[in-house]
Amino acid sequence: xxxxxxKLCTLIITLFIVSLLAFLAFQVIPGDPTTQMLGTEATxxxxxxxRAELGLDRPVHIRYFExxxxxxxxxxxxxxxxxxxVSDMLADKLPITFILTIxxxxxxxxxxxxxxxxxxxxxxxxxxVIITVIDQITMSIPAxxxxxxxxxxxxxxxxxFVPGDFVSYKESWGACLGYMVLxxxxxAIPRVAMTVxxxxxxxxxxSDKDYVRTAHSRGNxxxxxxxxxxxxxxxxxxxxFLAVSAAEIMTGSIIIEQVFTIPGISRLLLTSISxxxxxxxxxxVVIIAAWIVIVNFVADLxxxxxxxxxxxx
Amino acid sequence: MxxxxxxEDLRVHFKDAAPNRFxxxxxxxxxxxxxxxxxxxxxxxxxxxxxxxxxxxxxxxKADVSGHITLDGSEILQCPEAELLDILxxxxxxxxxxxxxxxxxxxxIGPQIEECLRVHTKMSKAQRKEFAIxxxxxxxxxxxxxxxxxxxxxxxxxxxxRAMIAAxxxxxxxxxxxxxxxxxxxxxxQAEILQLLQRLNREYNMAILLISHxxxxxxxxxxxVAVMQRGKLIEDRPVDxxxxxxxxxxxxxxxxxxxxxxxKLY
Ligand SMILES: Nc1ncnc2c1ncn2[C@@H]1O[C@H](COP(=O)(O)OP(=O)(O)O)[C@@H](O)[C@H]1O
Ligand SMILES: [Mg+2]
Numbered sequence: 120x121x122x123x124x125x126k127l128c129t130l131i132i133t134l135f136i137v138s139l140l141a142f143l144a145f146q147v148i149p150g151d152p153t154t155q156m157l158g159t160e161a162t163x164x165x166x167x168x169x170r171a172e173l174g175l176d177r178p179v180h181i182r183y184f185e186x187x188x189x190x191x192x193x194x195x196x197x198x199x200x201x202x203x204x205v206s207d208m209l210a211d212k213l214p215i216t217f218i219l220t221i222x223x224x225x226x227x228x229x230x231x232x233x234x235x236x237x238x239x240x241x242x243x244x245x246x247x248v249i250i251t252v253i254d255q256i257t258m259s260i261p262a263x264x265x266x267x268x269x270x271x272x273x274x275x276x277x278x279x280f281v282p283g284d285f286v287s288y289k290e291s292w293g294a295c296l297g298y299m300v301l302x303x304x305x306x307a308i309p310r311v312a313m314t315v316x317x318x319x320x321x322x323x324x325x326s327d328k329d330y331v332r333t334a335h336s337r338g339n340x341x342x343x344x345x346x347x348x349x350x351x352x353x354x355x356x357x358x359x360f361l362a363v364s365a366a367e368i369m370t371g372s373i374i375i376e377q378v379f380t381i382p383g384i385s386r387l388l389l390t391s392i393s394x395x396x397x398x399x400x401x402x403x404v405v406i407i408a409a410w411i412v413i414v415n416f417v418a419d420l421x422x423x424x425x426x427x428x429x430x431x432x
Numbered sequence: 433m434x435x436x437x438x439x440e441d442l443r444v445h446f447k448d449a450a451p452n453r454f455x456x457x458x459x460x461x462x463x464x465x466x467x468x469x470x471x472x473x474x475x476x477x478x479x480x481x482x483x484x485x486x487x488x489x490x491x492x493x494k495a496d497v498s499g500h501i502t503l504d505g506s507e508i509l510q511c512p513e514a515e516l517l518d519i520l521x522x523x524x525x526x527x528x529x530x531x532x533x534x535x536x537x538x539x540x541i542g543p544q545i546e547e548c549l550r551v552h553t554k555m556s557k558a559q560r561k562e563f564a565i566x567x568x569x570x571x572x573x574x575x576x577x578x579x580x581x582x583x584x585x586x587x588x589x590x591x592x593x594r595a596m597i598a599a600x601x602x603x604x605x606x607x608x609x610x611x612x613x614x615x616x617x618x619x620x621x622q623a624e625i626l627q628l629l630q631r632l633n634r635e636y637n638m639a640i641l642l643i644s645h646x647x648x649x650x651x652x653x654x655x656x657v658a659v660m661q662r663g664k665l666i667e668d669r670p671v672d673x674x675x676x677x678x679x680x681x682x683x684x685x686x687x688x689x690x691x692x693x694x695x696k697l698y
Contacts, residue, residue: 242493329533335489336528337521337599338551351538426538427583 137408145397196398216383226307235318258312266305266378283380321353362418442499457663466637470650473660521548525600529612531592535584542580571598590621
């Protein structure tokens with residue numbers, strides 16, 4: 120429990136620092152948001168007035184703490200471009216991106232563990248080569264390309280779905296999740312390939328260890344050795360790897376939304392970046408960071424559950 | 433005295449070794465019921481490979497094994513895997529050299545000790561635990577209830593080796609293979625573990641193949657010692673005879689070796 124508390128402290132400190140960095144970065148980045156909003160022709164008075172209105176004339180640290188205290192209450196500030204609360208803009212889009220991210224993550228975990236065990240149990244040289252080649256290929260195809268292929272094959276040729284015909288979870292969870300299967304798989308496939316490779320090599324190196332020989336000497340069948348002994352040990356590095364993947368899966372989701380025209384935060388993020396709508400970008404950056412930090416926190420807890428040696432440190 | 437183990441003309445060749453380089457080269461010996469046989473020889477002489485052949489644990493794809501090994505009437509080398517698995521942990525217990533790495537680091541001690549029962553019997557969890565506690569007491573582990581729920585990294589090397597022994601004897605095997613069981617341990621603990629093996633041998637009439645690179649270690653326990661050199665068995669005689677009248681220069685060297693824990697020897 121002490122371990123969890125310690126990790127929770129780290130989580131909060133990390134989030135705090137990330138929020139500070141996200142905030143400061145947009146103070147330093149050149150480019151005045153008032154220029155974007157009013158155009159280059161605007162007079163200096165008009166800009167000053169707008170700055171005062173947006174609160175940009177006040178000292179940085181005061182603005183940071185105001186922004187932060189708003190943030191924890193769910194008030195992400197006001198969009199420069201649309202003059203409406205950022206939280207309203209994100210309300211419909213963020214859940215969609217998260218559903219896609221979590222689904223992709225779930226696919227990655229659910230597919231890669233059994234496949235990794237299978238690949239790690241292959242004993243012939245031929246299987247070895249086949250697995251490695253398939254793995255290399257799937258690993259090197261970018262997710263968006265798999266997405267484009269999937270759109271073409273399942274959308275245009277087999278007409279199993281209409282690309283762009285997205286149904287929000289608010290209308291029907293079933294239809295919404297159904298639409299997200301292909302995009303989620305597109306993100307998951309290269310990730311699965313990487314995780315399988317990782318788990319496989321982890322299983323192979325664990326299989327040479329002394330305790331496996333001991334397990335064998337007790338009359339355990341090969342399968343029992345894998346399930347009862349090797350797997351848990353082999354999963355330890357894989358947990359870390361999956362936690363790191365969580366970040367890439369989220370950014371991958373943002374890209375794949377474009378391919379499948381899913382109304383997540385993707386377009387909003389792009390337009391806010393090019394439009395210097397800093398409150399929106401800041402909010403999204405901090406939310407993505409929070410997701411990554413939280414996933415890593417969960418991974419730390421899992422890690423401790425799997426590996427008793429961690430608890431000592 | 434009936435033989436519990438008979439090894440006849442055992443030959444082991446690793447596929448990646450030179451064609452005429454046999455790790456074990458025509459070894460024959462036998463162990464009677466309840467007997468302790470010492471198997472000594474310098475590092476690389478083929479002791480572990482011999483033990484692994486007896487337990488059928490040599491990777492079948494990596495090594496060519498020929499000859500005959502009969503354990504309590506069952507032929508080990510030719511038998512199908514399922515039959516071998518029935519013997520392992522039931523009729524044959526094994527204690528390895530490195531207790532630290534021979535235990536699964538992420539599994540509690542208790543379940544590892546009772547694993548033979550889990551594999552070979554239909555006992556309930558509670559029954560298994562009862563047997564495990566008893567085996568731990570046999571292996572002279574203090575506070576077995578506590579240790580049952582510990583992880584390997586929480587125990588000392590000596591305690592772990594006791595736990596390994598408890599795990600190996602829980603099914604009361606007729607033969608225990610102990611491959612350098614004390615080499616990784618401190619000298620004082622070495623003596624305790626050897627005494628423990630001797631007690632198990634007496635109380636359960638359990639035959640033991642005690643492997644060591646150190647002739648002085650096996651001398652205390654065995655009446656008979658076999659000496660290996662480069663894969664061949666060069667002596668197999670009563671221990672007193674060997675000490676009084678070593679036939680080979682190699683055996684003399686083993687006798688002359690200072691009886692301490694010499695890390696470089698194994
Ligand atoms: N897995 C293996 N692959 C190839 N050669 C091996 C393997 N295990 C042991 N050998 C070789 O077999 C010989 C005997 O080794 P071993 O039985 O471990 O000696 P020791 O008497 O020290 O236990 C050595 O020459 C060693 O190099
Ligand atoms: Mg050895």
